[in-house]
Amino acid sequence: MPYHHLALAARDIKKTHDFYERVMGFELVKVEVAPVLTGGWGKHFFYRMDGDDTRFIAFWDLHDVPGQEHFDYDLNAAGNFPPMTNHFSFSVANKTELQVKRRDWLDEGLNVLEIDHNWCHSIYTSDPDGNAIEFCTTTGEFTAQDRKHALATLDLEEFQPSPEPAMMKLWEADK
Known part of the structure; x- marks a missing residue:
């Protein structure tokens, strides 16, 4: 079953809008304004x-959301x-x-990490x-052996790394 939408809080909606519409190429198509369950209110922006x-x-x-001044908008930082x-x-469709x-x-002045994960x-x-944020294209096919290995990995308790990526490169933007 596909998802309908992923929703996140944004620190600065104008910067977020510029990034996701102009840089990512998504289109703002709907905004809902609603109360927030814990108090305050929010504008909920949907990008197609x-x-x-x-x-x-x-x-x-x-x-006007209680505690808003302490929110961490980076999901990894927030979860440590x-x-x-x-x-x-x-x-994306292809390489x-x-x-x-x-x-x-x-x-756009953004550094880019590129990885060929072999599949x-x-x-x-x-x-x-x-x-x-990632853009990704599938380059391989999945076999019965891949499924067997994936299921066996559920019980893996010691480090047994996957094959090294075919390529990994950090592209630094000209600032």
């Missing part, structure tokens, strides 16, 4: 991805996780489209709140 009216990324712009543990991955996205991010190829950067 690739013209698809069934899947969105959404952001809350919160106002290593960087990039929690991240959002958006699909050519992935390279276009990489160039777009670099042109998918990804690029990563961060949004204005520090959340890790």
Whole structure:
């Protein structure tokens, strides 16, 4: 079952809007204004991805919410996780489209980590709140052996690393 939307709070909705609409290429299509259960109110912004009216990324712009001054908007920092543990991955059709996205991010002054994971190829950067963002294309097929290994890994209790990525490179933007 596909998801409908992923919703996150944003520290600065104007920076978030600029990033997700202009840089990521998503389109703001709807805003709901509603009370917040614990007090205060919020504007809930919905961005359509690739013209698809069934899947969105959404952001809350919160106002007058108790404790708001202590919110941490970076999901990994908030959960005390290593960087990039929690991240959002958006699909692209192929490596050519992935390279276009990489160039777009670099042109925006964003550093980009590129990894060929041997079964998918990804690029990563961060949004204005520090959340890790990924574009990814699947490059391999899944076999019965892959499934068998995945199920066996559920019980894995010691470090047995996957094969090294075929390629990993940090692309630094010209500042």
